[in-house]
Amino acid sequence: MTPSTFRTIPVWLLASKIGSGKTPSGGAKTYLESGVTFLRSQNVHFDGLRLDDVAFIDRGTHAEMRGTKVRPDDVLLNITGASLGRVARFPANVGAANVNQHVCIIRPAGGTDPRFLAYALASQPVQQQISSMQVGGNREGLNFEQVGHLRVPEATYAEQRRIADFLDAETARIDRISAARTSQMTRLDELVSAEFTETIVPGSLAHQAGQWPWSWLPDKSEGLKFVRLGYVARLQNGLTVDSKRDVSGDVVTRPYLRVANVQAGHLVLDSVTEITVPRAVARRSTLQPGDVLMTEGGDLDKLGRATVWQGELEACLHQNHIFAIRPDKRKLDGQYLAYATQTLHGRCYFESTGTKTTNLASTNSSKIQSFPIPLPSVDRQRQLVRVLQQKLDRHAEFRGRLDRQLALLAERRQALITAAVTGQLDVTTVGRAAAV
Incomplete structure (x- = not known):
């Protein structure tokens, strides 16, 4: 197959099959730990399946959904949402599996190499078709027809295997x-x-009492005075949304801010709702x-993480599931408090006092006000904030470089796939050159 003879089918x-599954009756409540x-x-990504947050169903439900059981070498294509078009081949080592309605199973017919089909669907021409075909609705996507x-490059079975x-x-x-760059980002996080912890509560990582x-506090905390947060700040409850x-x-x-607008350490204000109240x-x-x-609740590892409101929106309100802590500025700096919640001490406190359900947790106003915060002078607090901000700026620069490298690697990956499956790159010539 060469560019001059490139054809599609x-x-x-x-x-031999194109279809998807469904969400089990009962929804996410029916998901199991195993x-x-x-x-x-x-779970479906261009570089393969990612199963770190996979859900599980019982064998009875799996049996009922017999029409959408996944087989080894099935090609899985995301057909809705922000991940529309992501594609991966299902490997044999995962075992029994099923899919929901947002993942389309494409079962290769005889004479089709499933690897080639997955690569073809990931190529730029097919991804462009997917973007142009998507239909409207609550979640943009494709139907089975x-x-x-979708038109993919035509190739003989021998050509498919070589490619x-x-x-x-490659x-x-x-x-x-x-993967190495992603690991570096994890280490950077x-x-x-660690720098949050050792700056605000020195000794926590190596000398826990x-x-x-x-129990996670250091055994020697000279100069550190812990004060109940409620003594140096006032907690303001938000409004309850009531259509009546x-x-x-x-x-x-x-x-007004909803839970979705308040993330761990930052705000997301691209979609803010308005409300009419007395x-x-x-x-x-x-x-x-x-x-x-x-926020009152969320992922266990993010519970209690705070962010500072800088007046981004004038006269903004907040929902009752968001607590606003108003520090006594003579005693407590707001940014210092936000950073303190991200220390090992803050993480351990809120995770140990939170009410847990599966991987979600919640806290309440009394637990927040009882948070024991290390309280040096306000001048010292602000000095520590400046030190941490400088470190965060450097980390943000490093993370930006890693993000750019990952983006370039993803572009390189798709360009290589596109060139190979469309015949722009003669893989037999490349293979011989590499061997020499």
Whole structure:
């Protein structure tokens, strides 16, 4: 196959099955800690399946969903959402598995190399088709007919195997480099966490006292005075969203923050909702610059992590699932408090006092106000904030470089796949050159 003879055929000619599964009755509540692997769109990536957050279903449910059981060498294509178009081949070592409605199973017919089909679907021409075909609705995506009409490069079975063998070796090399960069990012995050801890609560990582009730604190904490947060800050509750509330009198319409807007260490303000409430209610739930925001619940490893409100939106309100902690500025710096929640001490406190359900957890106002915060002078707090901010700036620069490298590696991977499957790259020539 060469560029001059490059032709395409529809996917349905290469497949014996095109279809997807469904969410089990009962939804996510039926997911188990172990059992039959249940694949969702977040598990399907161009470099293969990622199973670190995979769900599981029981064997009875798997048996009921017999029409969407996944077989080795099935090609899995995400057909909805932000991950639309991501594709991976299902390996034999995963064992029994099923999929939900957002993952399409494409079962290669005889005479089709499943590796080649997966690579072809990941190539730039096919990804462009997917982008142009997607339909509207709550979640943009493809239907099965559209998947079947995607046009992929035509090649003989021998050509498919040669191309797939070449790409297996080359993409594995790229994936190893990407994995190394991802590992570096993980180590960088660990370094950031360690610097938070050792700057604010020195000795926590190497000299834990092991004494009740805060066994993770250092055995020697000269100069550190721990104070209950409620003594140096006031906690403000947010408003309860109530569609039945009377909004006919003296009311105001204001932006308000939801849990989705408050992340660990930062805010996401690209989608902020407005709400109409009585002026008196708004007065009680209006944020002020310097408030420290903390969500009531979320992922266990993020519980209690705080971020500072800098007045990004004028007269903004907050939902009742977000706590606003208003420090006494004579005694506590807001940014210092936010950083303190990210120390080992902060992580251990909120994870040990939180109410846990599976991998989710929640806290409450009394537990937040009982947080024992190390409290040097305000001047010292601000000095430590400046030190940490300088380190964070350097880490952000390093992370940016790693992000750019990962993006370039992903571009290189797709370009190589595209060139190989469309005949722009003669893999037999490349193979001979490499051997020489």
